[in-house]
Amino acid sequence: MPIDDTQRVRKDIRKALSYKAQVSAKSSKEHGKGLRATAPRECHGAWQVEADRESAVAILREQDETRVQELxxxxxQRMAASPFAFFRGSAAIMAADLARTPSTGIRVQACGDAHVANFGLYHSPERRLVFDINDFDETAQAPWEWDVKRLAASIEICGRERGFSDKERKAATLESVKCYRQAMRDFARMGSMDVWYAHMDAEELYEHMAQAASKRERRETKELFDKARSKNSARAVSKLTEVVDGELRIVNDPPLIVPLRELVRQRTGLDIPDPDMRERERIIAMLFSRYRKNLPDDRRLLVEQYRGVDIARKVVGVGSVGLQAWIVVMEGATPDDHLVLQIKEARESVLERYAGKDASESSGLRIVRGQKAMQTASDVLLGWSDMRSDKAERSFYVRQLWDGKASVDLEEIDADSLQALAGACGWTLAHAHARTGNRFAIAGYLGKSDVFDRAVVEFARAYADQNDADYRMFLKAFAL
Structure with missing residues (x-):
């Protein structure tokens, strides 16, 4: 081969193997540090209501218009339970507010709803119990600060609901941001593969929380982990189904769980489906078929070993209530081999209106890609499906209903345990952002001091006051 051709080939190989960003860790850190000039770390403590702030009630009404009206x-009612319950359902309100706050411009795969109740336990594909973010309905490419501020505000609001003192709430909120900052700095010193495989398993979380918890809290935390380990499809079947005429059927528990056959009966008064309901069954079957086609080959082979035996609409969450959500009970080759899947409607992320969106990507695919990018390990049956008809175009994602899923009981948690949990959440959020964004630049911006930490604590306190005001307005507007 001529010398010129050899050099050209070597150049092409180096180019193909090179990292796309072509930016060193050192220069990224310097860039992040330089951003303090345009977005001082202290500025993140600011929150004030601007004259043209969109009404919180108006945002919720807009969401309600396109949901299942009977739900x-x-x-x-769920949002009216407390200011914290309201906060859980108001991701859209806070997204509009966060879009007006200072930002470094560094984007990550953001959770979009990173409140403390959206972190929990679940089984990895190796059946190891891990702790991670567990809700990705709102995930999108967005500024990293938005997630940090939502997490911090949720801890302050949770602490208020539990009646903790100002000092206790500040300690817990500060712990979440401090652990985020320290973890990001640690990740910036690690190789990319080491960052990718880093994780927090159940034992680490238990030890972390047990150090600060009372004897009662330690016992309850252990019970939570034991319960999570036994939470699977077999348990879901035992709790959610019954045998009728020799067939497994999902129990009718309206309005929270309503089998499709009952929706037919309510609509027609008959035990046979009317044409519209037969069409709904056909659409759901088609949706599930498309989900299977979107799975990797090995996962598709696994799912195809099961057959669907019943389907029901199931109300889930707080902010998600009113979206189409179904559970499908499936049977394998033996009577005691069951699989329960959840099919949940995917809508545009509340962040996308302000941070932009990829028009070529469906909402279901956005959620699946975002979850796989942010989580240490994801549900092996996680997938998506799109459905287009003359009446509407909808997107869905699919996952196992129960697969070791469990969360700390925030209604009973004590102040020390909340602080420990807050730290675990901060570390976990930093890990997700380090996997999907420029960890070097974020670490450079944050630095060694607690300037950013203290600023976000101030923001959390001020935004908790805003949440209280929005909550009172919400109760008044809907006479709750």
Missing amino acids: VPIRR
Whole structure:
């Protein structure tokens, strides 16, 4: 081969093997540090209501318009339970507010709803119990600060609901941001593969929380982990189904769980489906078929070993209430081999209106890609499906209903345990952002001091006051 051709080939190989960003860790850190000039770390403590702030009630009404109308009252009732419950359902309100706050411009795969109740336990594919973010309905490419501020505000609001003192709430909120900052600095010193494989398993979380917890809290935390380990499809079947005429059927527990056959009966008064309901069954079957086609070959082979035996609409969460959500009970080759999947409607992320979106990507695919990018390990059956018809175009994602899923009981948690949990959440959020964004630049911006930490604590306190005001307005507007 001529010398010129050899050099050209070597150049092409080096180019193909090179990292796309072509930016060193050192220069990224310097860039992050330089951003303090345009977005001082202290500026993140600011929150004030601007004259043209969109009404919180108006934002919620807009969401309600496109939801299952008979379920909207349930959503409002769940949000009315407390200021923290309201906060859990108001991701859209906070997204509009966060878009007005200072930002470094560094984007990551953001959770979009990173409140403390959206972190929990679940089984990895190796059946190891891990702790991670567990809700990705709102995930999108967005500024990293938005997630940090939502997490911090949620801890302050949770602490208020538990009646903790100002000092206790500040300690817990500060712990979340401090652990985020320290973890990001640690990740910036690690190789990319080491960052990718880093994780927090159940034992680490238990030890972390047990150090600060009372004897009662330690016992309850251990019980939580034991419960999570036994939470699977077999348990879901035992709790959610019954045998009728020799067939496994999902129990009718309206309005929270309503089998499709009952929806037919309510609509027609008959035990046979009317044409519209037969069409709905056909669409759901088609949706599930498309989900299977979107799975990797090995996962598709696994799912195809099961057959669907019943389907029901199931109300889930707080902010998600009113979206289409179904559970499908499936049977394998033996009577005691069951699989329960959840099919959940995917809508545009609340962040996308302000941070932009990829028009070529469906909402279901956005959620699946975002979850796999942010989590240490994801559900092996996680997938998506799109459905287009003359009436509407909808997107869905699919996952196992129960697969070791469990969360700390925030209604009973004590102040020390909340602080320990806050630290675990901060570390976990930093890990997700380090996997998907420029960890070197974020670490450079944050630095060694607690300037950013203290600023976000101030923001959390101020935004908790805003949440209280929005909550009172919400109760008044809907006479709750």
